[in-house]
Amino acid sequence: MNGFLKEAEKLIKEYKDYVPSHKEVCRILEKEFLTKEDLAKLLNVSSKEDIMLMAKKAQKLTRENFGKVVLLYAPLYIANYCQNGCVYCGFSYSKNYKREKLSFEEIENELEKMKEEGIDSVIILTGEDRINSSFEYIEKACSIATEFMSEVSIEVYPLYEEEYRRLSNIGVVGITIYQETYQKDNYQKLHPFGPKKDFEFRLNAPERALKAGFHEACVGPLLGLSEPRKDVLCAILHAEHLLEKFPKAEISISFPRFRSAGTDFVPSYTVSDREFIKFLVIARLYLPRVGIVLSTRESPLLRDALLDVCITKMSAGSKTTVGGYAKEKDEDAGAQFEVEDRRSVSEVVDVIIKKGLRPEFTNWVKGVKGI
Amino acid sequence: MFEIGGKILKSRLFVGTGKLPDYSLIEKMYYEAGVEVFAVAVRRIGPNTRHTRNVLEYIPKDAVVMVNTSGAQDHREAVKIAMIGRELTNSDWVKVEIEKDTKYLFPDGFETLKACEILVKEGFKVFPYIYPDLNLAKELEQIGVEAVMPLGSPIGTNKGIGCEVLLKPIINEVKIPVIIDAGIGRPSHAAQAMEMGADAVLINTAIATSADPLRMAMAFAKAVEAGRLAFEVGILKEHEYAQASSPLEDFIGG
Numbered sequence: 338m339n340g341f342l343k344e345a346e347k348l349i350k351e352y353k354d355y356v357p358s359h360k361e362v363c364r365i366l367e368k369e370f371l372t373k374e375d376l377a378k379l380l381n382v383s384s385k386e387d388i389m390l391m392a393k394k395a396q397k398l399t400r401e402n403f404g405k406v407v408l409l410y411a412p413l414y415i416a417n418y419c420q421n422g423c424v425y426c427g428f429s430y431s432k433n434y435k436r437e438k439l440s441f442e443e444i445e446n447e448l449e450k451m452k453e454e455g456i457d458s459v460i461i462l463t464g465e466d467r468i469n470s471s472f473e474y475i476e477k478a479c480s481i482a483t484e485f486m487s488e489v490s491i492e493v494y495p496l497y498e499e500e501y502r503r504l505s506n507i508g509v510v511g512i513t514i515y516q517e518t519y520q521k522d523n524y525q526k527l528h529p530f531g532p533k534k535d536f537e538f539r540l541n542a543p544e545r546a547l548k549a550g551f552h553e554a555c556v557g558p559l560l561g562l563s564e565p566r567k568d569v570l571c572a573i574l575h576a577e578h579l580l581e582k583f584p585k586a587e588i589s590i591s592f593p594r595f596r597s598a599g600t601d602f603v604p605s606y607t608v609s610d611r612e613f614i615k616f617l618v619i620a621r622l623y624l625p626r627v628g629i630v631l632s633t634r635e636s637p638l639l640r641d642a643l644l645d646v647c648i649t650k651m652s653a654g655s656k657t658t659v660g661g662y663a664k665e666k667d668e669d670a671g672a673q674f675e676v677e678d679r680r681s682v683s684e685v686v687d688v689i690i691k692k693g694l695r696p697e698f699t700n701w702v703k704g705v706k707g708i
Numbered sequence: 709m710f711e712i713g714g715k716i717l718k719s720r721l722f723v724g725t726g727k728l729p730d731y732s733l734i735e736k737m738y739y740e741a742g743v744e745v746f747a748v749a750v751r752r753i754g755p756n757t758r759h760t761r762n763v764l765e766y767i768p769k770d771a772v773v774m775v776n777t778s779g780a781q782d783h784r785e786a787v788k789i790a791m792i793g794r795e796l797t798n799s800d801w802v803k804v805e806i807e808k809d810t811k812y813l814f815p816d817g818f819e820t821l822k823a824c825e826i827l828v829k830e831g832f833k834v835f836p837y838i839y840p841d842l843n844l845a846k847e848l849e850q851i852g853v854e855a856v857m858p859l860g861s862p863i864g865t866n867k868g869i870g871c872e873v874l875l876k877p878i879i880n881e882v883k884i885p886v887i888i889d890a891g892i893g894r895p896s897h898a899a900q901a902m903e904m905g906a907d908a909v910l911i912n913t914a915i916a917t918s919a920d921p922l923r924m925a926m927a928f929a930k931a932v933e934a935g936r937l938a939f940e941v942g943i944l945k946e947h948e949y950a951q952a953s954s955p956l957e958d959f960i961g962g
Contacts, residue, residue, distance in 0.1 A: 455758030
């Protein structure tokens with residue numbers, strides 16, 4: 338299973354200081370399919386001119402493969418109980434703030450409010466706590482969500498295959514699960530206690546979900562926790578590995594950048610806008626049909642610019658507090674991370690249309706999903 | 709004018725709607741480019757929301773909706789999607805598209821054949837998307853599909869008619885219409901397909917992702933018409949050497 342991690346390790350080592358010339362970048366871009374070696378080389382490119390060239394090809398590939406369509410979704414945080422000691426997270430066990438969990442009635446209210454705002458695709462999120470946010474609780478929440486939304490996905494703690502199968506049977510189509518960092522040693526340090534400490538169980542979660550009948554999986558690292566190029570390379574190879582193993586599935590990739598969440602944690606690496614753009618563009622160049630997801634962690638300006646290049650799915654009107662849609666809440670209090678793009682769904686939709694793209698909330702209509 | 713799927717159509721240009729930037733273009737294409745058949749992916753026929761409208765609302769009532777089973781990975785899924793599509797659109801035209809991978813989106817002939825057998829029995833007008841495979845095309849013809857839709861080159865590639873030598877036998881041998889689907893990137897590719905004798909073409913990416921989809925649809929409509937006209941007149945054969953065309957020949961021969 339971890340063959341792709343070993344491969345990434347080898348490639349990073351081999352091409353650590355290899356910066357391709359402008360001529361070589363052009364030669365790589367002429368190819369229809371990039372090799373893993375090309376991928377490792379491009380990660381070291383830093384010139385603005387070369388990144389712009391790469392972006393140009395990424396844009397072409399995105400339009401050819403995805404057309405002029407951008408899928409929109411919003412997250413719904415239903416609980417923030419957590420047993421993990423992740424040193425960087427606002428939901429961490431050791432963080433002292435009010436823990437909440439929505440009742441099923443409250444979940445309905447949230448979904449109603451989201452629906453009023455025009456959202457039709459939702460990701461259900463919880464902290465990682467099998468007692469306070471049991472599988473049955475998540476299952477029921479998903480079941481309610483499928484009554485409101487065309488598309489329901491989950492971003493919860495890693496489940497067992499049988500549990501994914503039960504969710505798939507009630508119509509859940511997608512899983513998002515970030516590995517946070519693919520560097521195992523560092524992963525163990527960043528997750529000192531709690532169930533999340535199990536690196537492999539998390540890493541294998543998308544495979545279990547896809548095996549159990551899910552249509553979509555989104556993977557990625559949280560940029561800043563470890564050496565970013567290495568994490569990006571691992572994530573891209575992870576997506577490729579899933580595609581090879583589950584050729585029917587729709588695989589997406591996302592590179593959220595670390596943002597403050599009321600902890601004292603200072604990430605070891607910062608990722609500049611230029612580097613961030615480069616990573617997304619390279620993911621598109623190497624995997625032309627893989628979805629690229631962008632969250633509201635990024636600024637409106639950057640999000641709008643990337644829409645033209647390689648983004649296929651983005652969140653809009655996101656609230657990252659538990660019960661943030663129906664209740665009037667201070668968005669900064671008790672959120673898992675800070676939201677940069679606070680525009681409403683309507684505002685995001687307007688921007689997408691102005692860019693000559695079509696906003697879409699439906700990827701799998703009810704009845705078609707779960708087949 | 710040509711007859712297909714029990715309908716008389718003027719335009720031999722079919723258009724896919726999945727990648728369009730704006731569904732309101734559909735109506736414009738119908739009136740200004742004369743497009744009469746629109747392929748619609750069932751998986752994306754979402755309900756109306758505050759920000760998006762159902763694609764079906766934009767398709768003029770006299771146009772033909774071709775339900776597309778894209779997203780189906782085996783014959784069971786394709787049949788189910790077709791059933792849902794017929795219910796949602798009230799159209800019995802179904803393009804059977806079954807792909808087993810999301811990397812190349814190549815059609816799965818085996819599953820396609822199985823799905824078509826079921827759908828023909830269920831009373832659908834069936835249009836299978838296939839590799840340019842003469843044997844498969846003939847089998848599909850036997851079971852009663854309305855047309856076959858072989859690819860020109862892989863979906864979304866804009867590479868044009870990449871397998872003319874495989875397409876030509878299908879055009880020559882099957883009696884049902886042949887619609888070249890996928891890979892056509894330019895109006896000249898479409899004209900080439902029509903000159904070869906294809907009955908129609910289906911275009912998605914090349915129109916939808918162009919800078920001006922409506923005007924590009926008009927360009928394709930003209931190219932399709934020109935190609936068809938040339939086919940009907942009869943394209944002259946290419947010759948290795950210039951042919952003598954003067955009375956001089958008679959003297960030399962004499």
